Amino acid sequence: MRKLFFRKLLYKNAFSAFDSLRPKSNLKMIEIEKLFAGDTRTVARAITKVENGANESSELMKAVFSRTGNALVIGITGAPGAGKSSLVDKLALYYKNKGERIGIIAVDPSSPFSGGAILGDRIRMSTLGLDKNIFIRSMATRGNLGGLSRTTVDAVAILDAAGFDKIIVETVGVGQDEVEIVKTADVSVVVLVPGMGDDIQAIKAGIMEIGDVFVINKADREGVLRTEKELEALLSLAHRPDFWNPPIIKTVATESKGIEDLSKAIESYYEFQKTGENLERRVAIAKWRLLGLLQEKLLADVLSKNGSSEKLEKLAQEVAEKKTNPYSAVEEILS
Amino acid sequence: MRKLFFRKLLYKNAFSAFDSLRPKSNLKMIEIEKLFAGDTRTVARAITKVENGANESSELMKAVFSRTGNALVIGITGAPGAGKSSLVDKLALYYKNKGERIGIIAVDPSSPFSGGAILGDRIRMSTLGLDKNIFIRSMATRGNLGGLSRTTVDAVAILDAAGFDKIIVETVGVGQDEVEIVKTADVSVVVLVPGMGDDIQAIKAGIMEIGDVFVINKADREGVLRTEKELEALLSLAHRPDFWNPPIIKTVATESKGIEDLSKAIESYYEFQKTGENLERRVAIAKWRLLGLLQEKLLADVLSKNGSSEKLEKLAQEVAEKKTNPYSAVEEILS
Numbered sequence: 001m002r003k004l005f006f007r008k009l010l011y012k013n014a015f016s017a018f019d020s021l022r023p024k025s026n027l028k029m030i031e032i033e034k035l036f037a038g039d040t041r042t043v044a045r046a047i048t049k050v051e052n053g054a055n056e057s058s059e060l061m062k063a064v065f066s067r068t069g070n071a072l073v074i075g076i077t078g079a080p081g082a083g084k085s086s087l088v089d090k091l092a093l094y095y096k097n098k099g100e101r102i103g104i105i106a107v108d109p110s111s112p113f114s115g116g117a118i119l120g121d122r123i124r125m126s127t128l129g130l131d132k133n134i135f136i137r138s139m140a141t142r143g144n145l146g147g148l149s150r151t152t153v154d155a156v157a158i159l160d161a162a163g164f165d166k167i168i169v170e171t172v173g174v175g176q177d178e179v180e181i182v183k184t185a186d187v188s189v190v191v192l193v194p195g196m197g198d199d200i201q202a203i204k205a206g207i208m209e210i211g212d213v214f215v216i217n218k219a220d221r222e223g224v225l226r227t228e229k230e231l232e233a234l235l236s237l238a239h240r241p242d243f244w245n246p247p248i249i250k251t252v253a254t255e256s257k258g259i260e261d262l263s264k265a266i267e268s269y270y271e272f273q274k275t276g277e278n279l280e281r282r283v284a285i286a287k288w289r290l291l292g293l294l295q296e297k298l299l300a301d302v303l304s305k306n307g308s309s310e311k312l313e314k315l316a317q318e319v320a321e322k323k324t325n326p327y328s329a330v331e332e333i334l335s
Numbered sequence: 336m337r338k339l340f341f342r343k344l345l346y347k348n349a350f351s352a353f354d355s356l357r358p359k360s361n362l363k364m365i366e367i368e369k370l371f372a373g374d375t376r377t378v379a380r381a382i383t384k385v386e387n388g389a390n391e392s393s394e395l396m397k398a399v400f401s402r403t404g405n406a407l408v409i410g411i412t413g414a415p416g417a418g419k420s421s422l423v424d425k426l427a428l429y430y431k432n433k434g435e436r437i438g439i440i441a442v443d444p445s446s447p448f449s450g451g452a453i454l455g456d457r458i459r460m461s462t463l464g465l466d467k468n469i470f471i472r473s474m475a476t477r478g479n480l481g482g483l484s485r486t487t488v489d490a491v492a493i494l495d496a497a498g499f500d501k502i503i504v505e506t507v508g509v510g511q512d513e514v515e516i517v518k519t520a521d522v523s524v525v526v527l528v529p530g531m532g533d534d535i536q537a538i539k540a541g542i543m544e545i546g547d548v549f550v551i552n553k554a555d556r557e558g559v560l561r562t563e564k565e566l567e568a569l570l571s572l573a574h575r576p577d578f579w580n581p582p583i584i585k586t587v588a589t590e591s592k593g594i595e596d597l598s599k600a601i602e603s604y605y606e607f608q609k610t611g612e613n614l615e616r617r618v619a620i621a622k623w624r625l626l627g628l629l630q631e632k633l634l635a636d637v638l639s640k641n642g643s644s645e646k647l648e649k650l651a652q653e654v655a656e657k658k659t660n661p662y663s664a665v666e667e668i669l670s
Contacts (some may be wrong), residue, residue: 024647062660065660096413294634295633298630298669302633316625320620325396326628327396327628328397330625
């Protein structure tokens with residue numbers, strides 16, 4: 001009941017298309033050995049468990065964490081329409097042809113009213129096919145109650161423990177949540193398109209400092225040179241604490257152009273940061289994760305108390321009718 | 336100490352440029368009558384209080400809420416580079432010339448590494464000038480610990496109680512946080528630009544259902560007609576629960592074209608939704624707000640306990656070094 005309440009809290013049916021394929025029965029135990037052996041159906045079920053809530057997946061994740069740290073995690077972000085999905089697909093195919101196993105987590109914006117991640121899977125399947133070496137999962141955004149980031153990071157850990165060589169996390173948009181997720185990757189790729197012109201200014205604050213590698217996709221379009229020059233100028237102003245100079249790669253993802261260059265650039269930053277001192281960064285990420293988990297758990301504990309959910313419903317009604325205010329209502333829930 | 340810890344948690348100096356203008360002394364009590372009288376310096380101080388944390392501003396906000404509900408709150412979102420800021424500025428000037436007072440909350444992406452909202456204020460001031468009838472405040476995003484949305488919504492309530500006629504909340508990007516904020520507005524405006532071409536598909540999931548009014552800005556550019564047709568096609572597929580048919584307005588914000596049309600479209604939806612049944616929507620928003628506040632308060636309470644902050648630091652270090660996992664660490668903090 002509580003779990004159901006949690007899930008339906010803000011969005012109805014906030015499941016990816018993939019989830020409809022999972023067995024309806026709730027597995028009490030994930031077969032952890034099958035997971036470590038890389039069985040994709042077990043991986044899919046484990047991720048579903050993680051989506052069900054931190055409390056439920058706690059034991060699973062404790063087992064998983066000891067096996068993580070072998071995959072290269074690539075975060076890919078950029079404005080809508082930059083062609084991120086095509087780029088990710090082509091990159092995944094490139095790695096697959098080299099004999100690697102690739103996991104893709106696509107964070108889709110969910111529709112705030114009707115719920116559900118709407119893009120994605122069905123379209124993607126047509127490009128990548130049903131290949132046991134490429135695992136794709138869409139994860140819907142779920143409001144800002146801390147669930148999204150934890151879920152995504154846990155899903156990455158599961159793929160890592162399951163022996164995937166490359167894990168690509170793809171986020172639509174340049175919102176704060178998306179930025180946070182991309183930050184947890186080993187290598188972050190920011191995708192731009194030509195002709196953003198002066199508008200490149202508008203996005204510099206949010207993403208310039210995130211990108212370890214920059215891609216100008218659709219590089220057969222007019223204005224590539226200008227976008228490249230502007231990007232170079234902006235990057236020359238940015239001061240990275242690690243003194244890395246982010247490369248700019250030109251690609252035409254739909255024609256598979258520039259994909260190898262991109263993979264080389266990703267590899268070169270991965271090698272670079274491994275040699276450097278990045279403990280501070282990892283501590284910051286760990287702290288952010290702990291705070292998110294802590295919040296999720298605290299809220300779940302409060303709402304699991306007898307009558308809390310009903311009280312919340314009643315008070316939300318009263319706040320909407322202006323009979324009380326949110327601050328007094330929260331005090332009442334906690335009293 | 337705790338407050339300081341909270342603030343510095345993820346981002347250093349995550350303050351807007353405006354904050355540097357506030358007096359260094361901490362006001363124990365906001366002069367609530369001066370706030371209700373619309374004094375802008377008091378408004379600025381009240382918003383700063385709200386940024387300091389839910390616990391500190393709790394008493395203030397309880398007083399504020401009783402006075403809210405008079406302003407028209409307009410949420411404006413869209414992809415980076417769509418010209419949202421110019422549009423907001425011109426809309427604000429339009430309202431000002433009609434004798435109204437306008438509050439603008441610009442939610443800027445903060446730099447994830449160096450912190451701080453980087454766009455905004457200084458540029459904006461040159462367009463809008465120092466006008467006592469236009470209040471502008473940049474608020475930096477602060478990670479996904481629930482602070483951003485609560486802070487923004489509280490700031491809107493303060494401006495509302497202070498007698499501002501129109502309150503414009505402008506968000507960069509189409510991330511989930513931004514979407515949530517825009518949803519709390521009376522009227523949500525989604526800004527597009529011509530030439531997004533097929534790419535419009537990519538954003539439909541996230542924002543098509545949010546927009547009560549759509550704007551095609553930079554409508555002097557090539558491709559307006561195509562973008563308009565595509566948008567119309569998409570909107571005809573969407574089923575809004577309230578059967579509203581979102582108008583599409585063409586603007587050239589830099590030349591102040593189409594601003595009056597936009598204001599009329601905003602007004603028409605505002606009138607429409609007032610007559611309709613929107614209690615359900617307001618209850619959903621209230622519930623979302625209660626959950627966010629609850630999380631923020633629960634986390635603050637845990638971290639205020641003696642030694643909790645130090646424990647968190649220590650455990651974050653251990654997680655980063657893989658000596659423990661986040662789930663076990665959270666259990667230890669709560670034990």
